[in-house]
Amino acid sequence: MLGLPCDWHDAALLRKAVTWLARSVTKPILKLTEEDYNENGLSELLAQSGPAYDINIRVFNELQHTITGWPGGKPNADDTYRPERAAPFPKRVLIFSPHPDDDVISMGGTLLRLVDQGHEVHVAYQTSGNIAVFDDEAIRFAEFVADYDHAFGLPANEPADNLYHRVSDFLKNKQPGQVDSDEVQQIKGLIRRGEAKSACRLAGIPDANAHFQDLPFYETGRVRKKPLGDEDIRLTMELLNRVQPHQIYAAGDLSDPHGTHRVCLAAIFQSIQQLKASGTAWLDDCWVWLYRGAWQEWDIDQIEMAVPLSPQELTRKRRAIFKHQSQKDRPLFPGADQREFWQRSEARNRTTAKLYDQLGLPEYEGIEAFVRWEF
Structure with missing residues (x-):
């Protein structure tokens, strides 16, 4: 950006330059001086949009207006x-x-x-x-269903044990890179x-x-x-x-x-x-x-x-x-x-x-x- 002709009437470019300058010289925006601008290659910005005080106020206000506790x-x-x-x-x-x-x-x-x-x-x-779910998490939840079935019974045609054993056997024998079964993906x-x-x-x-x-x-x-x-x-x-x-x-x-x-x-x-x-x-x-x-x-x-x-x-x-x-x-x-x-x-x-x-x-x-x- 520095050293190249710029249209400093572009609000986004001006804001980018001023925030860059403030961070570069580790100063708050309202403390930037004409010297800071000139020594860091932004004299053209001053010439087009200066003085520094006015630029500082403008960008500071723009940033301040972004802050809201009411999204x-x-x-x-x-x-x-x-x-x-x-x-x-x-x-x-x-x-x-x-x-x-x-x-x-x-x-x-x-x-x-x-x-x-x-x-x-x-x-x-x-x-x-x-x-993004680990295999052992799927086994844990399938096991929970089976344990619940043992303790309280499930109104289903198939014992939950079958689900647990199917899932557990598949994942224990799963090869690297192998796609999960539809059942495992659903779990x-x-x-x-x-x-x-x-x-x-x-x-x-x-x-x-x-x-x-x-x-x-x-x-x-x-x-x-x-x-x-x-x-x-x-x-x-x-x-x-x-x-x-x-x-x-x-x-x-x-x-x-x-x-x-x-x-x-x-x-x-x-x-x-x-x-x-x-x-x-x-x-x-x-x-x-x-x-x-x-x-x-x-x-x-x-x-x-x-x-x-x-x-x-x-x-x-x-x-x-x-x-x-x-x-x-x-x-x-x-x-x-x-x-x-x-x-x-x-x-x-x-x-x-x-x-x-x-x-x-x-x-x-x-x-x-x-x-x-x-x-």
Whole structure:
């Protein structure tokens, strides 16, 4: 960026330059001087948009206006400088979660805030997440069914022992790289579904508002998935039309090493675009916010809504993540980062809050960040 001709009338570029400068010289934005700009290759910025004082105030105010404790909009308030609209209130909110734990890992604090503030919150779990469950977990749950049958009896035509022995024998003899049987895939999917329901109950989301899409592209039993298909789009459009949300939250982190997040985001984008092309009326009052997950965070200059978290809210978020017990301690697919997902999430939230603090904004325990997609 430095040394090249730039159009400093571009608000996004100016904000990026100023936040870069503040971080480079380790100063809050409002303490940047003409000398800081000149010594770091930004004299052209001063010439086009200066003086430094005016630039500092402008960018500081832009960042300050991203911060809100009301992610669904504050009712009966002036929303001129707020990232979300005050009306309608309460809103119908649809949170898309590519895997059954991405909602609480990536935006658990915001999810809790939306519920606490009275919005009608729905969560769409786009895939079953079944390949991320260890084999011994499937055996444990099959054994539970068998033990329950022995103790209390099950109203079924087949003894539960048969299920347990079938599952146990298959997994004991499973070869490296072998795809799980349909029965094992279903058990693993039910494990993750139960964990997601438990996290929703902790957050105060009714069971009826947890939607398990099980998009077909994911159901290969392997890390490699099928391409996005017509049925994936149909299921997504159907859910959107059923909920008719005023707010949509979706995973915008394309660094997921297995590509599931990328495909899930494409399903949402394509569905919205098809609905818009068909003249769907409720979309006129719908905003889409993109969060990022366990793999990366938005750059500070990209953030358009920053939801601050108190220490208590960060603890509640952690409890919601812990409901996903099959993913705790050691994820099956951790990627290059060996930390648990809750550790990554808290570190990212605290890092974002620290960046805001270093730039001269209020100091918070954590911040969840969002960028708006304008379709």
